[in-house]
Amino acid sequence: MRPPYQELLEVCILPLVDRVSVFDFFTGMGKTLFDKVWERHLINLEGHPAAPKPDENRHLIYIDLHLIHEVTSPQAFDGLRLSGRQVRRPERTFATMDHNVPTKDRDKPVKDPISARQMEYLKKNCEEFGITLYDLNSYNQGIVHVIGPELGLTLPGKTIVCGDSHTSTHGAFGALAFGIGTSEVEHVLATQCLVQARPKTMRVNFKGKLPKGVYAKDMVLALIGKIGTAGATGYVIEYAGEAIEALSMEGRMTICNMSIEAGARAGMVAPDEKTFAYIKDRPYSPRGAGWDKALAWWKTLKSDPDAKFDAEVEIDCSSLTPQVTWGTSPGMVAGIAEKIPELASAPDEVTRSSWQKALAYMDLAAGQKITDIKIDKVFIGSCTNSRIEDLREAAAYVRNRKKAPSVKTVIVVPGSHRVKEQAEAEGLDKIFIAAGFEWREPGCSMCLAMNDDVLEPGERCASTSNRNFEGRQGKGSRTYLVSPAMATLAAIYGHFVDAREEA
């Protein structure tokens, strides 16, 4: 699907911008946050006989932190063994198990023998290569993008990679963080570096204040709806503006998390006092003199006032409404008060046919009201929305009510052990359980349904995760992406309702 916006970008904006940036190069204009982090991590290849030519756009960048999990790493370790290579800096890689771990009966052996084998393999690989692993029973276990920040591994200005596309989450701290494939996982293990083309930069300015009942998830869904799922392909996005500054770190993570759903390589937010307060005294964050030194540098990590971006997008948050996806791609999204668009309003033929296909799959009709969509199950969790703030947001909407009888199950899956513990300390688990929701052990769970948490064919699920692809939550499953507030209300009413009315 080519969003109309992209046309504008390519035809009107980009040609202009290119000229401007060449000009900037000679006049020494300001740098973006991305430029600052990128340039700090470039390996100097100048004068080396094998160095790429200047016009090749091929760079070697140093990777500060590498996170791995059970699904995308086994073949990388095999590759190392085959070529007799070692892990260059084992202390810079951390492993956890999240993708296919069970979220209940953790004291029993893992039922699915193939999942168990994958986890066993990760354990063996970590032992062999000297990598720290937070396994199923570790206090530090959780979804890789939840534990990185909460352990203080994720810090401003770092380069962070993981064999998982939602690595962009860590950009909320002003890190340059992105997902890589398994061959690149092997590359980082062997060299602690990556070969990269320098991406372009886009700034998304979220101006104004969010209305009550509208959250970070709605901001990012609205952005994807506006620029399309390929709208930011080739770019690193910097999120800025009043509404971003007002967000908690959890909210910023939600937005950076879904950068990939807009096609972006990464998303970033300049670190500020909230960032520093979040990081302070985490298990791996620097201490004492190390902290002071780091902090001085972190404070420089923001785009200079005269920095130029290759593209700029603006979204007015004061008029934003709760968002609900109705199709099979995150860009197929509408406001809660809207209707599913008519096919005739599609901008082009390819879009029209993908809408048509999506509506058939979702068993919905064009023109149908979003509030009329009935829900069978609800999933509150995933690396997008499973942090403490997300759970507080969900719990706040329960208000002593119970899930609707028509809703079969509601599962709440905290992002990590630490989140789970915190939520229990605040009594959130009790609120959920009293409402008839299930309170589970941490993991990816129904975000990709690799464990037992799977939808039946045809079931409709209000989900706080990030992808509504065909079959994502089980064969024939129908996913509606929403904020934790909207998911909770859907659980209580059995259909979508406007969170603004209950805020």
Added chain:
Amino acid sequence: MKPYEPVVSHIAPLDMANVDTDQIIPKNFLKRIERTGFGAFLFYDWRFKADGSENPDFSLNKPEHKNARILVTRDNFGCGSSREHAPWALLDYGFQVIIAPSFADIFYNNCFQNGILPITLDSMTVDSIFSMVKENPALQFTVDLENQQIKPAGKPAIPFEIAPNLKEKLLKGLDDIGWTLQFADRIEAYEKALEV
């Protein structure tokens, strides 16, 4: 990785935008710990019906499109998860060349790690390839990377662009790790200078 050799084949059409990696290789098949054997599961939920029999309506299952080594599709192919199982499955099934108006970033990179050539062409040209295939599904195309062109038998060649280093990587079957390790002293110098 084997060096890329010109591919001569008919083209299989997949007329859909935003084909995501969850469709290319559904997650139930990600639990293998090998790199091989994923072809059997390519587009599994589209290729097969619930009872496991082949879905005759799915484009790749049509007899005239079978055994194609070139796939033509629409915008944003390979979006979604970073799973390299997607290119592994495509390659294992037999596809060496994929033509689309745009590709998702990580998928695009992953292709080059595995000897698959992703070709980006403007939508109009992709449209005309779809029409050629529709008119004559048996039409043979030669994808010549060296000269950066797709040559339909008996018709004018279609040129394409590709970054020189990526082209070289495929043509020589180069391995990124080997390339990077040439700079081991530079990496060490970086680590020393920044005390990392």
